[in-house]
Amino acid sequence: MKKLLKNGYMFLIFAFLYAPVVVLIIFSFNDAKSRAVWGGFTLDWYRKLFQNSDILSALRVTLIIALLSALISTFVAAITCLGLQSMKRRLRGVIMQVTYIPNVSPDLVTGISLMLLFFFIGLKTGFPTLLMAHIAFNIPYAILSISPKFKQLDKNIYEAALDLGCKPHQAIIKVILPEIMPGIVTALILTFTLSIDDFVISYFTAGNQISTLAITIYSMARKSVNPQINALSALMFVTVLILLIIVNIRSGKDSKVKVGTRGGDK
Amino acid sequence: MFNSLKKSPSIKSQDAANGKKGQLADSTGSSHIIELIDICKSYGDTKVLDDITFYIRNNEFITLLGPSGCGKTTTLRILAGFEQPDSGSVTFEDNDLLVVPPYLRKVNTVFQRYALFPHLDVKDNIAFGLKLQKLPASEIASRVDQALKMVDLKGYENRWVDQLSGGQMQRIAIARAIVNKPQVLLLDEPLGALDLKMRKEMQIELKQMQQSLGITFVYVTHDQEEALTMSDTIIVMKQGRIQQIGTPTDIYNEPRNAFVADFIGESNILPGRMTQDFEVDFCGHSFVCVDPRFEQEEVDVVIRPEDIQIVSSEGKALRGVVSSIVFKGVHYEMNVDTDNFSFMVHSTDPVDPGTTVGLHFDPDEIHVMAKSDFSPDRILTISDHENDEISHEEVTW
Numbered sequence: 001m002k003k004l005l006k007n008g009y010m011f012l013i014f015a016f017l018y019a020p021v022v023v024l025i026i027f028s029f030n031d032a033k034s035r036a037v038w039g040g041f042t043l044d045w046y047r048k049l050f051q052n053s054d055i056l057s058a059l060r061v062t063l064i065i066a067l068l069s070a071l072i073s074t075f076v077a078a079i080t081c082l083g084l085q086s087m088k089r090r091l092r093g094v095i096m097q098v099t100y101i102p103n104v105s106p107d108l109v110t111g112i113s114l115m116l117l118f119f120f121i122g123l124k125t126g127f128p129t130l131l132m133a134h135i136a137f138n139i140p141y142a143i144l145s146i147s148p149k150f151k152q153l154d155k156n157i158y159e160a161a162l163d164l165g166c167k168p169h170q171a172i173i174k175v176i177l178p179e180i181m182p183g184i185v186t187a188l189i190l191t192f193t194l195s196i197d198d199f200v201i202s203y204f205t206a207g208n209q210i211s212t213l214a215i216t217i218y219s220m221a222r223k224s225v226n227p228q229i230n231a232l233s234a235l236m237f238v239t240v241l242i243l244l245i246i247v248n249i250r251s252g253k254d255s256k257v258k259v260g261t262r263g264g265d266k
Numbered sequence: 267m268f269n270s271l272k273k274s275p276s277i278k279s280q281d282a283a284n285g286k287k288g289q290l291a292d293s294t295g296s297s298h299i300i301e302l303i304d305i306c307k308s309y310g311d312t313k314v315l316d317d318i319t320f321y322i323r324n325n326e327f328i329t330l331l332g333p334s335g336c337g338k339t340t341t342l343r344i345l346a347g348f349e350q351p352d353s354g355s356v357t358f359e360d361n362d363l364l365v366v367p368p369y370l371r372k373v374n375t376v377f378q379r380y381a382l383f384p385h386l387d388v389k390d391n392i393a394f395g396l397k398l399q400k401l402p403a404s405e406i407a408s409r410v411d412q413a414l415k416m417v418d419l420k421g422y423e424n425r426w427v428d429q430l431s432g433g434q435m436q437r438i439a440i441a442r443a444i445v446n447k448p449q450v451l452l453l454d455e456p457l458g459a460l461d462l463k464m465r466k467e468m469q470i471e472l473k474q475m476q477q478s479l480g481i482t483f484v485y486v487t488h489d490q491e492e493a494l495t496m497s498d499t500i501i502v503m504k505q506g507r508i509q510q511i512g513t514p515t516d517i518y519n520e521p522r523n524a525f526v527a528d529f530i531g532e533s534n535i536l537p538g539r540m541t542q543d544f545e546v547d548f549c550g551h552s553f554v555c556v557d558p559r560f561e562q563e564e565v566d567v568v569i570r571p572e573d574i575q576i577v578s579s580e581g582k583a584l585r586g587v588v589s590s591i592v593f594k595g596v597h598y599e600m601n602v603d604t605d606n607f608s609f610m611v612h613s614t615d616p617v618d619p620g621t622t623v624g625l626h627f628d629p630d631e632i633h634v635m636a637k638s639d640f641s642p643d644r645i646l647t648i649s650d651h652e653n654d655e656i657s658h659e660e661v662t663w
Contacts, residue, residue, distance in 0.1 A: 157381050
C-alpha cells in the first residue's frame with residue numbers, strides 16, 4: 001500500500017511536469033486546426049513548417065548563433081579556467097562566486113540590462129548584439145563545465161611537460177588540453193543547447209530585424225492559432241532533450257571515472 | 267672535532283662551505299656539476315629558504331633530507347626551474363642556470379605523484395621527451411625499449427596509465443625521465459606513495475640504476491632511513507636552513523646539532539657542560555670523552571641508545587631504574603630513569619621493569635655538540651615521525 005502511494009505520487013508529479021509537453025507533441029500530429037479536437041494523424045504541420053520561410057530563416061539564425069556562441073564562450077571559458085589555476089585560492093574562490101551570479105539572476109534582468117547596455121554604448125540591436133548576449137550568458141555555464149576538469153588535473157602534469165622539453169604553449173596543447181577535453185565537449189553541447197533554448201534574453205537583444213526560433217514561436221502564438229507552432233515546439237523540445245541527456249550521461253561517466261581510477265592511486 | 271674526524275677532504279670543504287661563501291671558491295672544480303650559492307626564497311612573510319649554499323658533484327647521489335616544510339622540495343624545484351629564488355645564484359657546469367627556462371635545462375624530474383600523462387599509453391609517455399627533440403622514430407623506439415627494460419616493465423608498452431599499480435607508475439615516471447639521458451635526475455619523494463616493501467625494493471633498484479647510468483641523482487625525502495641507505499651525500503635541512511652536510515656515516519655518527527641527532531636515528535640528547543678538553547659533565551657526573559672543548563661551556567651531549575650498556579648497578583656512577591621495556595624484533599627498547607634523565611637503551615638482553623641497573627658507555631660513544639636552537643632545553647621533543655604526511659609547499663598547479 002505504502003509502495004503504491006509512493007509510486008502513485010511520483011507518477012502524479014511526472015504527469016504534472018510532462019503532460020503539457022505530451023499534449024503538445026500529440027497535437028502536432030493532429031489533422032485539424034483546433035487545439036481541442038482530435039482529427040486524425042498527419043505530418044502536414046511538419047511539412048508546412050519546413051516551407052515557412054520565416055521559420056527557416058529563424059532556424060538559420062538560431063543555429064548560427066548557437067554554434068558561434070558555443071564556440072566562443074567555450075574558448076573564453078577554457079582560457080579563463082586556465083588563468084584561474086594560477087591564481088591564489090581566495091581570489092579564485094571570489095571569481096567563481098561571481099561567475100555563479102548570472103546563473104541565478106532572472107533572464108529578464110539579464111536581457112533588459114544587456115539591452116540597456118547596448119543602447120547606452122550606441123549599438124543597434126541585431127545579429128552582433130544577439131551573439132554577444134548569448135556569449136555573455138553562456139560563459140558562466142561553460143566555466144562551470146570546464147573548471148571541474150581542472151580540479152581533477154594532476155598539479156604536476158604541466159611541470160612534467162615543461163621538464164620533458166615542452167615550451168609553455170606546447171605543454172598546454174599537448175598535455176592540458178587532452179585532459180580537459182571532456183569538459184570542453186560538455187561545455188560546447190551545454191552552451192549550444194542553452195542558446196537554442198533561450199527566449200527572454202534573445203527577445204530583448206535581437207532587435208526587430210532578425211528573429212530566433214523561440215521569438216518566432218512567440219510571435220506566431222500571439223498572432224493566431226497555428227498548429228505549426230506545436231510542430232516547431234515539439235521539434236525544439238526533442239532536440240534540447242536529446243542534447244541535455246547527452247550532457248548528463250557525459251558528466252555521469254566523468255564522475256565514475258574519477259572515483260574509479262583517480263581515487264585508487266593514493 | 268668535526269674536522270678532525272672527517273674522512274674525506276671534499277666533504278670537509280662542503281661542510282665548511284655551508285654558510286661561508288669564501289671557502290667554496292677554492293673548492294670549485296670541474297667535478298661540481300651544480301653549485302647553489304646563498305639561495306634565499308620567501309613566500310609572503312615565510313622564509314622557506316635561508317642562505318642555502320651547497321654543491322653537487324658529478325655522478326653523486328645527493329639527498330636533501332628534512333621534515334615537511336623544511337624547504338627541500340623548493341630547493342629541488344629551483345633546480346628544475348619551476349621556482350625562482352629571491353636571491354642567490356645557481357650554476358650548472360659553471361654557467362648561470364637561473365636564466366635557463368625549465369624546458370631547456372639538462373635535468374629531468376621524477377615527481378612525487380608520478381605526473382604521468384593519462385591520455386597517453388606507457389610507450390607514448392616515455393617517448394614524450396624524445397618526440398619533442400624530433401628524433402627519428404627508430405631511435406625513439408629503441409630508446410623507449412631500453413628504458414622499459416631498465417625499469418623491468420617490458421611488455422607494458424601499450425598499457426594505459428590508469429591500468430598500472432602505484433609501483434609500476436613510478437617506474438614509468440622514472441623511465442620517462444631517464445630516457446632523455448639527463449645529466450642530473452631530480453627525484454621528489456618518488457617512493458613516498460608506495461608501501462614499505464615496495465619502497466625498500468625500489469631504493470635498491472634506484473641506487474643500482476644511478477650507478478649503472480652514471481647520472482647525478484638529487485633526491486628529496488623526509489625518510490631518514492631511505493637517505494642513509496641510498497645517498498653518497500646527505501644534506502639535512504630544517505626551517506629553510508642547511509643543518510649539516512655529510513656522508514651517511516658522518517651524519518649518523520657526528521651529528522652537528524640536536525636536530526640532526528634526533529632526526530637521524532634514535533638518540534638520547536642531554537644538556538651538558540664542558541669546562542676542559544676531553545671531559546664533559548652531565549647527569550651530575552663527569553665523563554671522559556674524545557672531544558676538545560667548545561667556545562661555550564654549555565653543550566648538548568648525544569648518546570645513541572645502542573651504545574649504552576646495561577651493567578650491574580654496583581659501583582657505577584650512573585644508576586637508574588628500568589621503567590619500561592618493549593620488544594622491537596631485533597632488540598628490546600628500554601627506558602632507564604636516572605635522577606636527571608630518562609635514557610632510551612637498545613639491548614638484546616631484556617631487564618625486568620623496576621630493576622635498578624647501572625649504565626655504561628665508552629668515551630668515544632659520547633658525542634658532544636655545540637648548543638643550537640634545537641637543543642632539548644629549548645625544544646622539549648622533536649619527533650621525526652610527525653613528518654609522514656606529504657608536504658605541499660607549492661600552490662600553483
